[in-house]
Amino acid sequence: xxxxxxxxxxxxxxxxxxxxSDRPYEVEVAFISRGVTAATWVFARELLLGGVRGEEGxxxxxxxxxxxxxxxxxxxxxxxxxxxxxELSVRATELTAWLEQTAAIVPPGEEDRYLELDxxxxxxxxxxC
Numbered sequence: 001x002x003x004x005x006x007x008x009x010x011x012x013x014x015x016x017x018x019x020x021s022d023r024p025y026e027v028e029v030a031f032i033s034r035g036v037t038a039a040t041w042v043f044a045r046e047l048l049l050g051g052v053r054g055e056e057g058x059x060x061x062x063x064x065x066x067x068x069x070x071x072x073x074x075x076x077x078x079x080x081x082x083x084x085x086x087e088l089s090v091r092a093t094e095l096t097a098w099l100e101q102t103a104a105i106v107p108p109g110e111e112d113r114y115l116e117l118d119x120x121x122x123x124x125x126x127x128x129c
Contacts, residue, residue, distance in 0.1 A: 013088070017095075019045065019102040024111035027102070029077075041079055045099075049108060051075055052096055065092060 014032035027048060031039045043061045050056035051063025052075055062078040066089075073092035078085060106114050 015088070015090075017098055019105065021105050021114050022116065024106040024114040045102060046108070048075075048077075048095065048099055051077070052092060052099065 016030045018028045027045045030037045055064040074089045077088045
């Protein structure tokens with residue numbers, strides 16, 4: 001993964017994508033600096049699934065594919081906070097392979113079958129969320 005500083009300037013960054021079947025609609029991206037998680041973003045898996053093929057998202061997270069001049073396929077992920085914007089670039093082949101792994105765990109469109117709403121509701125009402 002690369003942090004984009006300008007049109008022709010990027011810096012490699014360590015990022016870890018994770019997915020859990022008990023939270024089937026979301027993905028988590030943790031950014032690692034010096035072995036410590038520096039920031040974590042959680043957003044809809046659907047954004048990444050759609051962003052591999054076309055522009056997706058509005059608000060805090062936007063995702064879109066891009067083909068570089070040398071033919072390399074990348075996926076851009078733009079993260080907005082109150083006072084800044086962070087644009088990342090991921091190899092499309094790596095992101096697609098990871099998304100295929102998430103689909104093997106929970107097929108897209110079947111997320112609701114994996115939700116344990118009663119358990120989550122009980123935790124919420126007990127103040128344990």
